[in-house]
Amino acid sequence: MSRPISAPAHSRSQALQQRAEHLFPGGVNSPVRAFRAVGGAPPFLESAQGAWLTDADGNRYIDYFGSWGPMILGHAFPPAVEAIERTARKSASFGASTESEGDLAERVVACYPAIEKLRFVSSGTEATMSAIRLARAATNRSVIVKFEGNYHGHADGLLVKAGSGVATFGIPGSAGVPEAVAHLTLALPYNDLAAVEAAFAAHKGEIAAVILEPVVGNAGCIPPAPGYLGGLRAITRREGALLIADEVMTGFRVSLGGAVQLYKMDPDLITLGKIVGGGLPVGAFGGKRAIMDLLAPLGPVYQAGTLSGNPLAMAAGIATVSYLQDHAAEIYPQLEAASKAVFEGVAAEAVKAGVPLTTNRVGSMGTWFFASGPVTNYDEAAKSDTAAFGRFHRAMLDQGVWLPPSQFEAAFLSAAHGKAEIDATIEAARTALQAVLTA
Ligand code: HOZ
Numbered sequence: 001m002s003r004p005i006s007a008p009a010h011s012r013s014q015a016l017q018q019r020a021e022h023l024f025p026g027g028v029n030s031p032v033r034a035f036r037a038v039g040g041a042p043p044f045l046e047s048a049q050g051a052w053l054t055d056a057d058g059n060r061y062i063d064y065f066g067s068w069g070p071m072i073l074g075h076a077f078p079p080a081v082e083a084i085e086r087t088a089r090k091s092a093s094f095g096a097s098t099e100s101e102g103d104l105a106e107r108v109v110a111c112y113p114a115i116e117k118l119r120f121v122s123s124g125t126e127a128t129m130s131a132i133r134l135a136r137a138a139t140n141r142s143v144i145v146k147f148e149g150n151y152h153g154h155a156d157g158l159l160v161k162a163g164s165g166v167a168t169f170g171i172p173g174s175a176g177v178p179e180a181v182a183h184l185t186l187a188l189p190y191n192d193l194a195a196v197e198a199a200f201a202a203h204k205g206e207i208a209a210v211i212l213e214p215v216v217g218n219a220g221c222i223p224p225a226p227g228y229l230g231g232l233r234a235i236t237r238r239e240g241a242l243l244i245a246d247e248v249m250t251g252f253r254v255s256l257g258g259a260v261q262l263y264k265m266d267p268d269l270i271t272l273g274k275i276v277g278g279g280l281p282v283g284a285f286g287g288k289r290a291i292m293d294l295l296a297p298l299g300p301v302y303q304a305g306t307l308s309g310n311p312l313a314m315a316a317g318i319a320t321v322s323y324l325q326d327h328a329a330e331i332y333p334q335l336e337a338a339s340k341a342v343f344e345g346v347a348a349e350a351v352k353a354g355v356p357l358t359t360n361r362v363g364s365m366g367t368w369f370f371a372s373g374p375v376t377n378y379d380e381a382a383k384s385d386t387a388a389f390g391r392f393h394r395a396m397l398d399q400g401v402w403l404p405p406s407q408f409e410a411a412f413l414s415a416a417h418g419k420a421e422i423d424a425t426i427e428a429a430r431t432a433l434q435a436v437l438t439a
Contacts, residue, residue: 036168042054069365073414117287119286131285142208144158186199214263285349342426
C-alpha cells in the first residue's frame with residue numbers, strides 16, 4: 001500500500017534559486033546540480049549531519065549522493081571537523097610545504113602499493129589531466145584511449161563521449177574543445193576488449209595511455225566484466241602504453257585500496273579525489289617512481305598549484321583516511337551490508353510494482369537503472385527510461401530521500417546509513433515506484 005506524497009515547502013530555496021539564476025549560468029556552479037535531468041527546482045542545502053541533509057526551508061532528506069562521493073563517513077564527521085578547526089587556527093594556506101602532506105601521502109601509499117610517489121592537487125579534474133600529461137611524456141606518444149560514459153573531469157581531451165553531466169545532457173562532448181585535441185582521444189565501448197585490441201592495431205605505437213574508471217560511476221554504476229581489467233593490463237603492457245586507473249570515485253570507496261585492491265589491478269598511474277580529501281578539495285595522482293620523477297622540478301613535465309596540498313584539505317583527508325584505515329575491518333562490511341539491503345530492497349519493490357529496473361552495485365556505490373538490462377556499458381545505460389527516473393527522483397525527494405539527480409550518476413551510502421534510513425528509503429521507493437507508473 002503506498003501513501004500519498006505531499007511535497008514539502010521550498011519557498012526559501014526557490015528565492016535563492018531565482019537569485020542564483022542571475023549570478024551563475026543555469027543558476028549553478030556545476031551543471032548536474034541544476035536538476036535539469038529530473039525536473040523540479042533543486043533545494044538549496046544548509047547543513048548536513050551523518051546521513052541526513054537539511055535544506056534552506058528546514059526539510060530533511062536521507063542523503064544518497066554524499067557530495068558525489070566524499071562523505072563515506074557521513075557529513076560533519078567529528079574528527080574531520082575538529083581537524084579542520086584546529087588547522088584553520090594556524091592558517092588556511094601557506095603555499096609552502098607542511099608536515100601534513102607527508103602524513104596523508106604515507107597513508108595513501110600504505111593503502112595503494114601501486115603508488116610509489118604522488119602529487120596532491122585540488123580536484124579530480126586536475127589529477128586526471130596531469131596523469132595524462134605525464135603518460136604522454138613518459139611514452140612520447142599522443143593518443144589517449146578512454147571509454148564511453150567514463151568521466152575523468154572536464155579537461156579538454158577527456159570530455160569526448162564522457163559520462164556525468166555530458167551524458168546527463170546527452171551531448172557528445174563539449175563545444176570549445178578544438179578538433180585537434182578531441183582527435184587525440186579515442187572513445188571506445190567499456191567492457192569490450194576486442195575494441196581495445198582493434199584500436200591498438202589501428203594506432204600502432206601512437207597510444208600513450210588507456211584511462212578508465214575501473215568501476216564506472218559516471219554513466220551510473222557499471223562494474224567491470226570478469227577478466228576485463230586484466231585484459232587491459234595485458235594489452236597496454238604488450239603495446240608499451242600506460243594504464244591509468246581513475247579512482248577519483250572508487251578510491252577508498254569500493255575497498256580501502258579502491259578498485260585496484262578489489263580487482264587486483266596493477267595500473268601504472270592512479271588518480272584519486274573525493275574521499276582522499278574528506279570533503280575538502282583534494283585530488284592526487286601517483287604511481288611508479290620512474291614515471292612520477294618526470295615531474296618538475298626533477299623532470300620536464302610541468303604541473304603546479306598554489307592550493308596543492310592545502311593544509312585544511314590535508315587535515316580533513318588525514319582524519320578521514322586514518323579512520324578508514326583504523327576501522328576498515330568493520331566499516332567496509334557494514335557499508336556492504338547496508339548497501340545490499342537498500343539496493344536489493346528497492347529492486348524487490350520494483351519487481352512487485354512491475355517496473356523494469358536493473359540494479360548495478362559495487363559495495364557502497366550503485367544505480368537503479370530504469371531499464372530491463374543488463375547494463376554493462378554506456379549504450380545499454382543510455383537505453384534507460386530517463387523520464388521514469390525523473391519521476392522516481394522527484395517522488396523520492398518529496399518523501400525526503402535525495403538521490404543523485406541523474407540516471408547517469410552513481411548513488412553512494414555512508415557509514416552513517418543505518419536500518420532506520422534504509423527502511424525509510426525502501427518505504428519511500430514503494431510509493432515513488434507508483435509515481436513512475438503514473439506517467
Ligand atoms: N560531475 C560530478 C559528479 N560526477 C558532479 C559534481 C557537482 O555537481 O558537484
